[in-house]
Amino acid sequence: MPYAYVYQCPECAFDVEVLLCREFERLPDGARRDYQYPDPALYEWPPRRVSGVWSRLWCPSCREVQPHVLHEMDEPAEHPAQVFLAAEAQGLRGLESGPCPVCGATLCVELENQRCPACENSTLTCIGEYEP
Numbered sequence: 001m002p003y004a005y006v007y008q009c010p011e012c013a014f015d016v017e018v019l020l021c022r023e024f025e026r027l028p029d030g031a032r033r034d035y036q037y038p039d040p041a042l043y044e045w046p047p048r049r050v051s052g053v054w055s056r057l058w059c060p061s062c063r064e065v066q067p068h069v070l071h072e073m074d075e076p077a078e079h080p081a082q083v084f085l086a087a088e089a090q091g092l093r094g095l096e097s098g099p100c101p102v103c104g105a106t107l108c109v110e111l112e113n114q115r116c117p118a119c120e121n122s123t124l125t126c127i128g129e130y131e132p
């Protein structure tokens with residue numbers, strides 16, 4: 001299940017949000033975006049499909065959050081539960097990191113007590129978490 005963590009620097013108020021294990025869909029041009037749950041009041045045909053799960057993790061080298069694909073289905077699924085089950089079947093727990101798609105640096109999942117990238121005077125602390 002998706003989970004978001006917000007970290008903030010107590011010194012300069014810089015903040016960053018890390019998002020773990022969020023469903024994504026593919027747009028007709030191939031770009032990925034967060035899966036948008038259909039409006040239950042609307043009938044949609046063809047049904048929306050979920051392509052996989054991804055995270056948005058901190059890249060210490062780009063100094064911004066970057067997407068990290070945890071799992072992508074060979075065939076997009078109709079129900080979000082299917083992509084979570086498929087990711088679990090691969091042994092994924094949602095906390096996995098990987099290389100930044102832009103610069104190749106290893107992305108950071110956990111930012112607690114990391115030096116603030118903005119002021120470099122203090123360390124980041126988690127100020128909130130929620131289910132998106």
Ligand SMILES: [Zn+2]
Nearest residue numbers: 059062100103
């Ligand atoms: Zn990067």
Ligand SMILES: [Zn+2]
Nearest residue numbers: 009012116119
């Ligand atoms: Zn700071």
